[in-house]
Each structure stands twice: as structure tokens, then as C-alpha cells.
Amino acid sequence: MTVPKRGYHHGNLRQALVDAALGLIEAKGPTGFTLSEAAREAGVTPAAVYRHFEGREDLIIECALQGHAIFADLMEHAFASQPSSLAAFEATGRAYLAFARRYPGHYMAMFESGLSRNETPDLARAAARSHAVLEKAAAALSERLPADRRPPPAMFSAHIWAMSHGVVELFSRGDPGANAPFPPEDLLEAGIGIYLRGLGLLEADG
Structure with a gap:
């Protein structure tokens, strides 16, 4: 299953990361994705994730x-x-x-x-x-x-x-x-x- 690109829109990076993670969880399971993948799906760098979440x-x-x-x-x-x-x-x-x-x-x-x-x-x-x-x-x-x-x-x-x-x-x-x-x-x-x-x-x- 290919996860659709959700992207980072309207300045709400935190929710964009949640939406990306939800798609990845559905496609790969809760432990089948990395923070880097979530960042990529949200259209940001992995470092940006840590401004909102401590980890996966x-x-x-x-x-x-x-x-x-x-x-x-x-x-x-x-x-x-x-x-x-x-x-x-x-x-x-x-x-x-x-x-x-x-x-x-x-x-x-x-x-x-x-x-x-x-x-x-x-x-x-x-x-x-x-x-x-x-x-x-x-x-x-x-x-x-x-x-x-x-x-x-x-x-x-x-x-x-x-x-x-x-x-x-x-x-x-x-x-x-x-x-x-x-x-x-x-x-x-x-x-x-x-x-x-x-x-x-x-x-x-x-």
C-alpha cells in the first residue's frame, strides 16, 4: 500500500506530522515507520519533528x-x-x-x-x-x-x-x-x- 503524501499546510506542523503518522501506521503498523518517514510525508526535515515530539x-x-x-x-x-x-x-x-x-x-x-x-x-x-x-x-x-x-x-x-x-x-x-x-x-x-x-x-x- 502506498501512503499518500499529506504535506505540511497552513502552518500546523504538529497536526501535519500526526496526519502523516496516521497514514504510516495504517500502512505499516504502529512500529513499522520511523520519524524520518513521518517528516518526509509531512514535507519537513527530521529535525523539525523534535520541535513538537520527543520521539516516535x-x-x-x-x-x-x-x-x-x-x-x-x-x-x-x-x-x-x-x-x-x-x-x-x-x-x-x-x-x-x-x-x-x-x-x-x-x-x-x-x-x-x-x-x-x-x-x-x-x-x-x-x-x-x-x-x-x-x-x-x-x-x-x-x-x-x-x-x-x-x-x-x-x-x-x-x-x-x-x-x-x-x-x-x-x-x-x-x-x-x-x-x-x-x-x-x-x-x-x-x-x-x-x-x-x-x-x-x-x-x-x-
Whole structure:
């Protein structure tokens, strides 16, 4: 895959470098590019990068920060725009897949770069905001269960997060349908349905 030249425009070198890095991450992976390549894509010298970023990891952190902001906005909109706790919960799963498909460079910087979400205080706060939406959705849905049968919202949301991430990694990469005969959205919806039925939050089919 050839990375398109993004170039340095309008005096915003910092964002030009982020945009260049996102393209390189999408094409080569979070650890598959150098700062020199990012500088070249942005149309500046490698020395200019260090006026804004201490190194490649710092640049990837900024990509992840921006990704978490977009991700949280999408998740919050998905949660707030639904008429019921069940619909809101299912919508957050679809928003996860939609984000991964629309913003692959951000997604890879956030979840596939090897960075800890606690790498910096800013990154920890950004990651917590996006995760909190799914946890809030899980808590709202759990209220339909007796108190002694409710799973901890953090565990509930972590299970769905892991399921969503697995669908992205295994079935949303490359050409649609290349790894499975079913659309990723259908796989995730079915998996969530089985999980919720196991908790007693959905009635069994038939």
C-alpha cells in the first residue's frame, strides 16, 4: 500500500506530522515507520519533528489521544441516541466497529501500538472517557437484573470490549468477508446476544 503524501499546510506542523503518522501506521503498523518517514510525508526535515515530539512514541501517543477523543464522541452519541438501555448497549458495539473501520490509524495507535493506557496522564484520562461510555451502558442494562445477579459493570463492559476487539482483529481487516462468511456487525450482534441471554437479559430464541 502506498501512503499518500499529506504535506505540511497552513502552518500546523504538529497536526501535519500526526496526519502523516496516521497514514504510516495504517500502512505499516504502529512500529513499522520511523520519524524520518513521518517528516518526509509531512514535507519537513527530521529535525523539525523534535520541535513538537520527543520521539516516535510521543507521536503515537498524540495519535492515540486524538483517536480516543473521536472514539468517545462516537460512543457517547451512540449511547445517547437510543430509546432503551438494550438498544443503547447494542449501539455502542456497532459504534466500536464503525470507529475501527473509519479511523484505522487511530484505532491501531490506541489498541495495537503496545502503549499502556496509563503511558501519560492525558492518555489515561482519554482512554477512561471512552471506556466509561461502555461501562455506563453495561450498568444501565444490568439494572434489569436482580441486584444479586448483576455482574460488575467493569467486568460486563470488559467482556463486550474484548468481543468487539476480537471481531475487529479477526474479521474486519482487509476485504469484507475475507476471513468469515458473515459481516462483522452480524458476528458481534450474535455474540452480544448470546452473552446477554446467558445473563438473563434476553429471552432465549424459540
